Each structure stands twice: as structure tokens, then as C-alpha cells.
Amino acid sequence: MISAAPSRGAKAGGPRPNRRPPAPRRRPRETPRRRRREAGPFPIVGIGASAGGLDACRKLLEALGTGTGMAFILVQHLDPTHESMMVDLLAGHTSMTVRQATNGMPLEREHLYIIPPGSYLSIADGALHLSQPQARHGARMPFDFLLHSLAEACGSLGIGVILSGTGADGSLGLKAVKEHGGLVIVQDPDEAGFDGMPRSAIITGAVDLVLPVAKIPEALTEYGRRIARARNHGKSPASAVAENRLPEIIDLLRAKTAHNFRLYKPGTLQRRIERRMAMAAIEVDDMDQYLALLRKDAGELQLLAQDLLINVTSFFRDPDVFEFLAEKIIPDLVRDHAPEHPLRIWIAGCSSGEETYSLAMLFLEEIAAKRRDIKLQVFASDVDPDAVARAREGLYPETICADVSPARLARFFSKEEHNYRVVPQLRETVVFTVQDVLSDPPFSRLDLISCRNLLIYLQPEAQARVVSIFHFALRD
Numbered sequence: 001m002i003s004a005a006p007s008r009g010a011k012a013g014g015p016r017p018n019r020r021p022p023a024p025r026r027r028p029r030e031t032p033r034r035r036r037r038e039a040g041p042f043p044i045v046g047i048g049a050s051a052g053g054l055d056a057c058r059k060l061l062e063a064l065g066t067g068t069g070m071a072f073i074l075v076q077h078l079d080p081t082h083e084s085m086m087v088d089l090l091a092g093h094t095s096m097t098v099r100q101a102t103n104g105m106p107l108e109r110e111h112l113y114i115i116p117p118g119s120y121l122s123i124a125d126g127a128l129h130l131s132q133p134q135a136r137h138g139a140r141m142p143f144d145f146l147l148h149s150l151a152e153a154c155g156s157l158g159i160g161v162i163l164s165g166t167g168a169d170g171s172l173g174l175k176a177v178k179e180h181g182g183l184v185i186v187q188d189p190d191e192a193g194f195d196g197m198p199r200s201a202i203i204t205g206a207v208d209l210v211l212p213v214a215k216i217p218e219a220l221t222e223y224g225r226r227i228a229r230a231r232n233h234g235k236s237p238a239s240a241v242a243e244n245r246l247p248e249i250i251d252l253l254r255a256k257t258a259h260n261f262r263l264y265k266p267g268t269l270q271r272r273i274e275r276r277m278a279m280a281a282i283e284v285d286d287m288d289q290y291l292a293l294l295r296k297d298a299g300e301l302q303l304l305a306q307d308l309l310i311n312v313t314s315f316f317r318d319p320d321v322f323e324f325l326a327e328k329i330i331p332d333l334v335r336d337h338a339p340e341h342p343l344r345i346w347i348a349g350c351s352s353g354e355e356t357y358s359l360a361m362l363f364l365e366e367i368a369a370k371r372r373d374i375k376l377q378v379f380a381s382d383v384d385p386d387a388v389a390r391a392r393e394g395l396y397p398e399t400i401c402a403d404v405s406p407a408r409l410a411r412f413f414s415k416e417e418h419n420y421r422v423v424p425q426l427r428e429t430v431v432f433t434v435q436d437v438l439s440d441p442p443f444s445r446l447d448l449i450s451c452r453n454l455l456i457y458l459q460p461e462a463q464a465r466v467v468s469i470f471h472f473a474l475r476d
Contacts, residue, residue, distance in 0.1 A: 042109050043070040043157045043224040044123065046150045046177075048143030050077035050165030052193025054089065056213050057163060061094040061112070064217040070159075070224055071107045072096070073128070073150075075143040077165065078117040086114045103130040115142060122149035141402050147173025151180040156227050156275060158182035161216060164192035168200035168397035168418055172314060178206040179312035181275055183223050185209045185216055196418050200397040203419070205352065205390055206312065208279065226278035245287040246270060249304075252294055257305045259383060263438060263462035269308060276304045310457065311387040313351040315396075315403040316358045317452075326362050333447055334366045334374065342375040343367075346443045346473065348466075349454035350380035350432065353391025354400075357422055359450060360429050361412055379443045381435035392432045394422035437466055442473045449474060 049057060053076055078084055084100065091098040094112060099105070101113045101121055105128045115121045119130045120142050133140050143162075147170060150158040160177045162170045164187060174184045186207050189195035201207055209219055246266055254260045261269060274284050280300060282290045294301050316322045337343050343363065347356045360378050367374050382388050398418050401409060413420040437454070449470050455463050 041154070041157055043068075043159055043220075043227070044107060044150060044154050045070055045072045045159045045161060045220060046143070046146050047072060047074045047161045047163060048076075048146075048165070048170040048197065049074070049163040050167060050169070050194070050197065052164035053077075054086075055164070055193065056187060057090065058093045059213045060161075060163070060216055061090060061096075063214050064094065064220075066095050067110075068217075068221050068224065069109050069228075070220070071109055072112045073101070073115070073121065073123075073146065074112060075115045075121065075146050077142070077169070078115070084114065084117050090114070101128045101130065104128070115146075120145045122146060123153040124149065125153075141169045141172070141399055143170040144173035144399060144402065148176045151176035151182060154180075154182065156181035156271070157224075159220065159223070160184045161220075162186045162197050162201045163213070164194050165197035166194045166418075167196050168399040170197060171200045171204050171397040171399045172402065174201055175204060175206045175312045175314065178208075179310060181271060183208055183227075183279075185211060185219060187216070188212050200399070200418055203395070203397060205386065222281060223278050226281070226284065227275065245291060246273070248291060249273060249294065252291075253301065253305055253308075256298065256301055258385075259305050259309070260436070260439070261308055263459050263465075264308070264457055265459055268457055272307045272310075273304065276300070276307055279303075306384070306386070309384045309387070311351040311382075311384055313354045313453075315354045315400050317355060317403075321452075322358060322362065325359070326366070329448070330362055330366045331370075334363070334370050334372055337372070337374055337447070339373050342377040344377045344443070344446045345379065345448045345450070346446050347378065347380040348437050348449060348451040348470075350382045350391055351384070351387050353380065353394065353430075353432070354396070355450065355452065356380040356391065356430055356432075357394070357412070357426060360426055361408055364412075364426070364429070376429045378430040379446075380430055380432045381437065381443075383434065383436045385434050388432050388434050394427050396420050437469065438462060442469050444473050445475055446473050447475060 047057065057074060074086070076086060087098050087100050090112065096110050096112045098112045098114065100116050105113070107123065107126055107128060113128060116130070118133070120133050122129050122131065122145060133142065147160050150160065158177050158180060159182055160170065160174050162174065177184055184207050186198045186201045186209070188210055189198040189202070191212050192198050202210060211219060246269060250261050254262070277284055277290050280290065280293060282293065294304065333343065345359060345363070347359065350356045356378060360376065363376050367376065380391060395416070396419060398420060400420055409420065412423055412426045414423055451466070451470065455466060458466070
């Protein structure tokens with residue numbers, strides 16, 4: 001699967017903080033029971049905040065209690081020219097060990113790690129890694145950077161929490177957490193001292209819970225406990241019961257929603273169902289209870305369908321692919337195309353539209369560069385009506401500046417507070433529609449089809465069907 005995570009950019013050997021980190025709070029005495037508990041993977045919570053975030057983080061820590069079995073990493077926007085006092089400011093509000101992160105520091109339960117000023121922080125191989133800030137197109141997004149690595153390293157044990165702050169840092173990285181099966185919690189923007197970061201996150205449609213700070217610790221500990229059980233579920237006899245119930249859930253979704261997941265890979269479906277069970281506070285070995293909930297609660301049924309659809313994308317995702325298209329494919333298509341016919345493109349599985357607009361930008365740029373009088377027609381489809389509605393809206397958080405160049409932002413977007421909206425020239429090239437690629441009629445007489453991060457979720461029978469449909473839809 002193509003991943004949007006840039007976490008491999010954070011290598012061991014990055015810059016160390018300019019001063020020795022403050023001494024950690026005294027750790028509990030090591031015991032055989034404690035050592036046994038440390039073994040194996042455990043939930044890791046990435047917390048992002050800027051303006052107003054210190055107060056929110058204090059309240060979160062005070063409400064958290066002890067014995068969570070988790071590690072916490074705080075990315076607070078700091079002045080890179082001054083030493084951080086965050087360890088001292090937070091240590092009195094928690095029983096956890098509070099430390100400023102250093103390069104190569106191992107992650108441990110019941111620890112809170114603070115990002116040092118002027119650094120980026122990532123996770124790999126059970127340890128923290130510092131690196132020089134990456135400012136693609138002039139934008140520094142340290143929390144996005146952490147979340148991408150958290151998603152890749154931790155999967156369903158990765159949790160992102162966005163607290164008070166200005167701007168939109170975290171709105172891209174939280175999608176990676178969601179894609180890898182993790183949990184995303186956002187502070188209620190009406191409670192936050194500064195609501196920019198929470199509201200920008202909510203706009204993405206990838207947030208699981210919006211809660212007051214005082215309610216976040218309970219959600220964290222309950223999710224952590226249940227998802228840990230779910231990870232061990234495949235080793236227990238109860239996993240066979242859950243597998244037998246899977247067809248019933250698929251039939252229920254097909255009958256009560258617009259979605260048919262019969263041809264999706266069962267392993268992917270089961271992991272997502274277990275995640276929703278953890279969210280609904282149902283034990284992973286009690287599939288009968290979850291089935292009963294789905295039958296009586298249409299809201300939970302829709303939430304499950306949304307989780308199974310996995311709508312995650314970004315602008316110019318996997319840049320090498322778009323570079324190849326721009327250099328090797330699109331120039332020939334534009335040069336050789338007959339002006340009396342529109343140049344037709346289909347994006348199958350368009351999600352919230354970022355890939356669609358990325359491709360449209362490349363074609364419009366090439367048409368302008370070649371001075372060809374060609375009409376561009378882009379068809380974008382997805383089975384999820386909510387994702388298609390977001391794509392039609394064409395409104396994205398300002399953090400897209402990390403993936404979209406300043407020249408493209410100026411040409412193809414207009415700024416609206418902390419967001420960017422696609423300009424009419426770009427929006428008018430695209431027709432968005434709700435469509436199931438497996439069952440609905442395809443588009444035809446196409447010059448190019450883009451289908452990414454869709455076939456990987458389908459069984460071989462469905463993959464072959466989709467490829468056959470694409471073969472029919474393309475021009476000879």
C-alpha cells in the first residue's frame with residue numbers, strides 16, 4: 001500500500017538539544033510484575049497543541065490518573081530560540097515520569113515525553129528520534145510529522161489527541177493515524193482557548209471523538225484496554241466466533257446502508273469491526289452484543305460503514321508517482337490529443353478529492369505550457385457520499401501547504417481563514433459522483449484512469465472484475 005507517512009526521514013543521529021534535559025521525576029520501584037507488564041507493545045498517545053495548549057494539557061494530565069499502561073508524547077509549538085520549561089511546568093500535574101525527548105530515547109509506559117525546541121520528533125523501533133525540522137514549501141508541521149510516524153510504527157495502538165491551538169498542524173497526520181486503525185480525539189473547540197487546530201481537524205472528517213478535556217482520559221484508557229484485547233483476539237477461541245459473525249454484519253450493512261462489503265478482504269473488515277467495538281465499549285469476544293447494537297442503532301451502523309471505507313488521501317500522495325506522470329505520461333497525452341475531443345480522466349475511489357485535484361492541476365499546467373486548446377474532463381467517483389460531498393466542497397486545511405507548492409497554492413486555491421478552497425477554474429474541470437466501481441456502470445472513452453489504495457482492500461475476484469471494467473472504459 002502506498003503510504004503518506006514521511007516518518008523514515010527521521011534517522012538516528014539527528015540534532016541533540018542544546019542543554020541537558022531536566023532530571024526525570026522519580027520512577028516507581030522496578031518489580032517482576034512491572035517488568036512483565038512492560039513486555040509487548042502498548043498504546044502510544046501523541047498530543048498536539050499550540051496557543052492555549054499548556055493549560056489544556058495540564059487539565060488532561062490531572063484527569064488522567066495512574067496506571068494507564070500508555071506512553072504520551074507532547075508536541076507543543078515552542079520558540080526554537082529559547083530553552084523549554086515544559087518539563088518543569090507539567091511534572092507537578094502527573095504521577096508519570098516527565099522527560100524532554102532525546103535522540104534514541106526508548107519509549108516506556110507511564111512516561112510523558114516533551115519535544116525539545118527546534119526539532120522534529122518521530123517514532124521508530126520503539127524509540128524516539130530527533131531530526132532537523134522539515135519545512136516543505138516553507139511550512140513547519142511538527143505534530144503532523146510525529147503523527148505520520150506514530151501511525152506507521154503503532155498501527156491500532158497509535159492515538160492522536162489535538163488540543164487547543166491556532167493553525168492546522170495535525171490535520172494531515174491524523175488521517176494517517178486513522179488509516180492505520182488508530183484513534184483520533186479532538187478537544188471540543190467550544191471549550192478550547194484557541195479553536196483553530198481542533199476545528200481544522202474536525203473538517204477532515206477523520207476524527208473519532210470530540211470531547212471536553214476532562215472526558216478525554218476516560219476515552220483513552222477504555223480504548224487502550226479494549227484494543228489491546230483485540231490485538232490478542234486472533235490467538236483465542238473467541239476469534240473463530242467473531243469470524244463466523246462477519247457474514248451477518250456484512251449482510252446487515254448491505255441491507256441497511258448503501259454499501260456491499262462482500263468482496264472486501266475479511267481480515268481488513270474484522271480489524272475495523274474490532275476497532276469500532278472498542279469505540280463502543282464492547283469486549284472483542286462479545287460479537288453477539290455488537291451485532292445486537294448494530295441492529296438497533298442506525299448511527300453505529302453508519303459509523304462502522306464509514307470506518308470500513310477507509311477514506312484517507314492527500315495532495316500529491318507519494319510524490320514520485322506524480323512526478324512520473326508529469327514527466328513521462330501527461331506530456332504525451334496532451335501533445336497527441338485531438339483538439340475536437342475532450343481529454344477524459346477517471347479517478348476511481350476519489351475519497352475527499354485531494355488526488356483528483358492533484359491530477360487536474362498537472363493536466364491544466366501541461367495544457368497551458370503546450371498552449372493546446374483542449375478541454376479537460378475529470379470524473380471522480382467514490383462509494384462514500386460524505387467523502388464525495390467534501391470533495392465537491394473543495395475546502396482543505398491550511399496544512400496542505402506542506403504538499404502543495406506556493407505557486408500551485410497561488411494559482412489553484414484561495415485562502416479562507418485557516419483553510420484553502422480550490423478556485424472555480426480547477427473545480428469546474430471535475431464531475432464528482434457517488435459510484436460503486438464494482439456494480440455501477442463505468443465511465444467510457446477514457447484517456448487515463450487512476451485507481452490507488454482501493455484494490456488492496458478487495459479479494460482477488462473483485463480485483464479481476466475492476467481491472468476488466470477499466471479495460472472496457474479506456475480508449476484503445
